[in-house]
């Protein structure tokens with residue numbers, strides 16, 4: 307089943323007074339099946355953040371459409387967008403985006419609080435996720451009392467607690483040291499094995515090598531895709547590195 311479909315997506319940024327235009331996305335097409343783990347790579351300025359913003363309904367495309375479970379995002383009224391995002395999408399960012407005045411538990415529960423769920427229902431969802439992600443002993447601590455790797459686990463728990471249709475991750479390992487990176491990638495692999503659909507933008511070959519498919523964006527288009535097939539993480543790592551070299555040297559995609 308297709309969860310996400312991106313059709314002929316184009317984004318042109320215009321400066322305020324109609325001056326210069328930047329074509330950030332020229333024509334992006336791809337779809338993501340339920341349970342897939344997709345990484346998106348591309349050089350700085352290739353349009354990855356722009357794409358993620360469209361997928362998250364944080365910005366509107368100039369042309370084209372994004373469909374979640376067949377529903378066009380453009381059909382959602384502006385006043386319902388936040389609710390739609392909260393109910394269907396889970397976000398994990400490079401900078402964790404945790405609230406320092408909330409403890410870990412309240413940070414994780416925030417999307418459910420905003421939804422108006424009752425305390426008992428919230429706790430029933432919290433405990434299995436906290437145990438699964440190894441953060442149960444941290445629930446009463448504050449973000450400034452825990453490590454970067456632990457913060458990212460908390461952010462992942464917050465993303466998972468609403469049981470989202472898809473997790474959108476933007477450079478989730480960008481602020482982590484190598485050990486925490488390994489732990490987070492193992493965690494993402496585990497939640498994907500349990501059926502969670504993940505789409506991750508990353509510069510890291512290591513992070514991308516854990517995905518099932520890697521999309522390469524160049525000049526605002528999906529230029530190439532690599533499927534894991536039967537490849538091990540190491541083999542996929544090598545294939546991604548080779549592809550990036552070809553892209554950087556302007557070679558042919560095949």
Ligand SMILES: Nc1ncnc2c1ncn2[C@@H]1O[C@H](COP(=O)(O)OP(=O)(O)OP(=O)(O)O)[C@@H](O)[C@H]1O
Nearest residue numbers: 319328329330348349350351352353354355356357
């Ligand atoms: N709000 C904006 N207004 C005008 N131009 C923009 C805006 N946001 C991005 N751009 C331009 O659109 C292009 C794509 O930017 P985008 O941030 O999507 O790239 P990226 O692949 O995410 O880069 P990075 O890896 O450095 O984060 C760039 O040329 C950028 O300068």
